[in-house]
Amino acid sequence: MQENHRIETWLPKLIIILGPTASGKSALGVALAKKFNGEVVSADSRQIYRGLDVGTGKIAKREMRGILHHLLSFQNPKRGFSAGQFKKLAERKINDIQKRANLPFLVGGTGFYIDAAARGIKYPEVAPNQKLRGALGRKPTKELYRILRAFDPARAKTVDRKNPRRLIRAIEIAKATKKPIPKLSEEKVYDTLFIGIRRPRPELRRRIRAAIRKRVQRGLLRETRNLIQREIPEKRLAELGLDYGIAADYLKHRISREAMLAKLESATWRYAKRQETWFRKHRDIHWISNETEAKKLVKDFLSKESSEQQPKP
Numbered sequence: 001m002q003e004n005h006r007i008e009t010w011l012p013k014l015i016i017i018l019g020p021t022a023s024g025k026s027a028l029g030v031a032l033a034k035k036f037n038g039e040v041v042s043a044d045s046r047q048i049y050r051g052l053d054v055g056t057g058k059i060a061k062r063e064m065r066g067i068l069h070h071l072l073s074f075q076n077p078k079r080g081f082s083a084g085q086f087k088k089l090a091e092r093k094i095n096d097i098q099k100r101a102n103l104p105f106l107v108g109g110t111g112f113y114i115d116a117a118a119r120g121i122k123y124p125e126v127a128p129n130q131k132l133r134g135a136l137g138r139k140p141t142k143e144l145y146r147i148l149r150a151f152d153p154a155r156a157k158t159v160d161r162k163n164p165r166r167l168i169r170a171i172e173i174a175k176a177t178k179k180p181i182p183k184l185s186e187e188k189v190y191d192t193l194f195i196g197i198r199r200p201r202p203e204l205r206r207r208i209r210a211a212i213r214k215r216v217q218r219g220l221l222r223e224t225r226n227l228i229q230r231e232i233p234e235k236r237l238a239e240l241g242l243d244y245g246i247a248a249d250y251l252k253h254r255i256s257r258e259a260m261l262a263k264l265e266s267a268t269w270r271y272a273k274r275q276e277t278w279f280r281k282h283r284d285i286h287w288i289s290n291e292t293e294a295k296k297l298v299k300d301f302l303s304k305e306s307s308e309q310q311p312k313p
Contacts, residue, residue, distance in 0.1 A: 012098050014190035015298060016118050017107040018043075018279060019197035020272035022207040026059045028197060029107035030067050031291055036298055039068040039097045041090055043108025043117060046241050048086075049077040051230070054215050054223045055243040070097075077232060077240055080165070083116040083123045090117035091189075103302075111158060111278035118194070120187035126176040136168045147171055158278040160271065165239040193301040195294050196285040205269060212264045220247050242267040 015038075017029045029040050042048070046056040050073045058072060070093045075081050090106070094117070097104040106118055115121045136144060144167040149156040151174035160166050199207065224247040227237060238245030243264060250260040279285060288294045 011189065011191040012094075013103065013302065014094060014118060014192050015103065015105050015301070016043075016114060016192060016194045017105055017197070017294075018109060018111075018114055018194065018285070020199075020204060020275040020279075021057070021109055021268060022211040022272070023109075023197040023199050023204060024207075025107050025109060025197060026057075026063065028195075028291060028294060029105050030059075030063065030065050032294060032298055033067045033103070033105050034065060035295060036103050036302065038103035038105045039070065039100075040064075040105050040107050041093050041097070041117075042069060042071045043086075043090070043106050043110055043113040045081070045086075045110040045113055047072055047108075048075045048081055049073070049240065050075065051223070051227060052077060052240060052244075054218045054220050055241055055247070057211060057215065077227065077230075078236065080169075082125075083112045084125050086113050087116035087123070094190075109275050111275065118190065118192055120189045122187065124173060124177050126173050129172055129176070132172060132175065133168055136171060137164070141167060144168060144171065148174070151175065158274055160274065162242065162267075163239055164235075192284075193297065194282070194285040195297055196279060196287045198287040198289055204272060208268050208272060209265055212261065212268060215243070216261070216264075221251060224248055225251060242271070 015032070017025050017032070019025050032038060033040055044056065044058075046052055047058045048071060049056075052058070053073070059069065071086075071089060090113075094104045094106070106114065108114060112121075112123070116123055136147075139147075141162055141164050144164060145156065145159075145161045148159065148167055148171050151171060155170050155174070159170055220243060224237070224244050227240075227244060228234075228248065228251070232240075234245070234248055237248050246255075246260055246263045246267065249255045249263075250257060255263070286297055288297065
């Protein structure tokens with residue numbers, strides 16, 4: 001009698017904590033890592049840079065509560081860093097954590113970093129096209145956005161439309177590959193649980209306002225002044241985050257303190273809405289509103305064999 005053998009593919013487990021800025025991702029990541037013997041891999045495109053601590057909302061040492069955090073403060077802010085580069089480093093860190101028999105938590109709000117590391121999306125290693133960059137660099141950001149929208153409407157919905165470097169890079173990739181970024185190849189390498197933090201809009205706006213005031217109190221202006229003294233051009237400062245560009249405007253007496261705070265809040269709010277747009281396209285995210293719900297999800301996830309979990313509607 002012939003036996004039937006069921007072939008199972010085992011995949012290592014990875015838990016992703018995501019959500020818009022100021023939603024509480026870092027604190028939740030630490031709480032879950034404490035509970036389930038984990039380590040945190042940051043998935044934030046600005047927190048990778050050295051010296052960008054206050055303006056990026058980077059978690060402080062005391063807030064880590066002894067949990068190991070990876071991929072923070074390792075890159076020179078004068079240099080760029082691609083999603084493809086992040087994917088390679090994140091995979092290495094995740095594998096190291098698993099070898100230590102610990103549970104990796106990928107925590108952040110940069111959608112294309114999360115997609116690259118957790119979903120296995122392979123972003124093309126498109127070499128810089130200096131001629132194209134030179135031509136595009138002379139165009140205003142509104143024109144760059146119109147060009148990107150014609151090439152890649154999906155990417156245009158989520159990109160920071162006021163960041164010329166991001167716009168130019170997205171156009172560069174779209175022109176080189178002749179296809180939009182979301183259609184690039186995807187390979188499943190982990191058994192994943194996606195946990196998203198959902199806050200009511202009024203609450204999220206209040207949290208953003210509080211976070212901005214906290215950053216100013218903790219030294220955003222001092223940090224921006226230090227970056228300027230390191231001879232980082234204003235254009236690059238704006239690329240590193242609107243916080244620094246707006247703070248630089250205040251330091252150079254172009255706007256008042258009240259205008260600076262108002263601009264920081266409105267810019268951060270727009271960014272949070274773009275993050276939500278990115279996350280909404282994925283149906284495998286389990287949305288939670290508190291730590292108790294997240295702990296139950298993780299406990300259930302770990303108690304099952306590697307399999308595809310269906311999120312609650």
